[in-house]
Amino acid sequence: MATNKNFHQRCYDALRKVPKGKVITYADLARYLGSKGYRAVGNAMNRNPYAPVVPCHRVVRSGGEIGGYARGTRAKVKMLRDEGVAVQGGRVQDLEKYRFKFPRAT
DNA sequence: TATTTGACCAAGA
DNA sequence: ATCTTGGCCAAAT
Numbered sequence: 001m002a003t004n005k006n007f008h009q010r011c012y013d014a015l016r017k018v019p020k021g022k023v024i025t026y027a028d029l030a031r032y033l034g035s036k037g038y039r040a041v042g043n044a045m046n047r048n049p050y051a052p053v054v055p056c057h058r059v060v061r062s063g064g065e066i067g068g069y070a071r072g073t074r075a076k077v078k079m080l081r082d083e084g085v086a087v088q089g090g091r092v093q094d095l096e097k098y099r100f101k102f103p104r105a106t
Numbered sequence: 107t108a109t110t111t112g113a114c115c116a117a118g119a
Numbered sequence: 120a121t122c123t124t125g126g127c128c129a130a131a132t
Binding site for chain 2 (some may be wrong): 036
């Protein structure tokens with residue numbers, strides 16, 4: 001079962017599956033892990049920025065707002081735009097369009 | 107072991 | 120629209 005590894009580790013593993021040009025919300029990520037620890041997810045990112053292998057910058061808030069980032073929200077926005085995500089007014093436009101959905105176990 | 111912290115969320119005033 | 124309050128979870132102190 002997936003609950004063996006540490007919560008953080010699972011966060012990184014799941015986040016790694018998010019393709020470029022897509023984003024995911026903290027809530028969805030937590031929900032995918034079978035938990036409601038939205039904050040724990042963000043905490044994991046903040047504490048352990050596994051650098052390039054884990055695209056922490058693709059995680060945004062539920063309302064489409066960018067949220068925080070270890071190196072500043074500015075940098076986060078910049079990267080998202082660079083990946084093709086429309087960010088304006090401090091939030092993602094057409095969140096539903098860019099939102100990534102995890103495959104579910106069959 | 108207990109308390110604090112945080113890149114959050116939703117609802118209320 | 121902004122601000123406050125309560126809730127939620129795991130890691131760090």
